[in-house]
Amino acid sequence: MGTASTLENIDAVRAMIKRAKLKDHIFGLVGLVCIMLILLTLLILFVDLVVDGYPKLFSADFYSNFPSRRAAKAGLLSALVGSSLVMLVTFVSAVPMGVGAAIYLEEYAPKNWFTEIIEVNVTNLAAVPSIIYGLLALGLFVYTLDFGNSILTAGLTLGLLILPVVIVATREAIRAIPIAIREAAYAVGATKGQVVGQHVVRYSAGGILTGVIIGMARAIGETAPVITIGALTFIAFLPESPVSSTPPFINFEWLTSGFTVLPIQMFSWLSRPSSSFHVNAAAAGAIIILVTLLMNGIAIKMRYNIRKKIKWQ
Amino acid sequence: MANADLTTKAEARDFNFFYSNGHHALKNINLPLYENKITALIGPSGCGKSTLLRSFNRMHDLYPGNRYEGEIVMHPDNTNILDANVDPIEVRMRISMVFQKPNPFPKSIFENVAYGLRVRGEKNKRLLADKVEEALKGAALWDEVKDRLQDLAFNLSGGQQQRLCIARALATDPEIMLFDEPTSALDPIATANIEELMNDLRGKLTMLVVTHNMQQAARVSDYTAYMYLGDLIEHDKTGDIFIKPKDKRTEDYITGRIS
């Protein structure tokens, strides 16, 4: 078929193009509907929680009160503090381990069947149900290492949980660095350590942080593993403050303290027979979603900023 | 070809190179680089120009399984830079390289040029600043960037970025500089700038330049080597190669019969 024949059959060709385009539109429409359904579900969920929790959400007492037997007085304080401290431990444990492991796998590990197996399994770890991590932590941190039902145990458990996310994000960020940049560094006489420390880690820092935030956003809503290791549901005291105004200024007492976290507090309110507690649960749920969305938003914004600053050519 | 007033800065002797997949990319290469002269490497695509160039600073060591055979000797110290006892880092500190595509670091202009000195442990601010200025002047970029040394290097034009990479390579006072098609990603004006720059460096530095551009080889180089399928076919004064090549294959290439 040359141009002449196309011209001769021009009407048939036009009809064909039209049919093909119609298909495009239908596919586009189906995709749009799917997206809308997902967004709508999330939105309805969130609006519902906000409406239900409305009286609590906008009352300052809710954030400064301990849990209580009376729904009207019950507050979120211990859960907020607990979640923050647990996240701190998660961050401090997952970031160096995850980034270190990723750097080893990307930069140093020889390519053989052994590292291949490690690689495959790291990715698979992300698919392990979180309650399994809870069981592992119960055996390892609580019984074997005797850390107790503490903030330390919870933070380490969630750290393990998000480790695969951190590793995968770090490796992706490292792989995005062009070979030409590494070669440029080697060509002026840099050692491997210098290339890793002064280039690879720095240029992938944004991507790493993005992965970490996404992992933490997942961890903050995790319930199953934290229940498994024995988080408390009713806690009317705060852990020792990590910082103080008298020497030695920082202490680690808080690590061994009992604790509760946001999703567990929500769960405990939800399981009360009295429906007056359900307002509290809804408010707590709204806060969890808000924090999660906020963290993801920060991650997206950061990724955008980094892409703008370091654009590989 | 031996010439009384020429000093050999480095030479490949019976040099063979094998990629990790077993490909025998360079076969019995014997090639001298004369001190303070520009040697051009020409030949059809895939003949091994980049492979040879990258052997001179042991770039192939970055990837496991590659193998060198024979010697590349540097003078006056007679060091075989391929020797297993010679650290590739030491080689790269003596021989610097400019790549085909400009590859500045996502750092400031100043830090890009200073980087080679930093890895050598230089911390003296005064000295760093002087060296950076000198290198940028040597790369004919100083006047364009002297007021914005702290700007990100990515904000420069392609031609400026390539001159920045040349400055980065110059800053460490290398004995030999390698260029792998340094102008192939640049427009004609930026190309002319780089060629002019190489002309300025002539007589001060030993250079090895891979180029696909016959005119460029003729314009900038003192000596030219013609490669074909991993063999070094001919090496001579640039004028002689272009006017009366000894080998039929060289003649075919420079007259455009094979490309």
Ligand SMILES: Nc1ncnc2c1ncn2[C@@H]1O[C@H](COP(=O)(O)OP(=O)(O)OP(=O)(O)O)[C@@H](O)[C@H]1O
């Ligand atoms: N990493 C590698 N592994 C295996 N073979 C390679 C590798 N890099 C290059 N080669 C092969 O080695 C030969 C020489 O390649 P080289 O890149 O040196 O050619 P070149 O002369 O620089 O070509 P061009 O002008 O296209 O840049 C080619 O046959 C190429 O396919």
Ligand SMILES: [Mg+2]
């Ligand atoms: Mg090449």
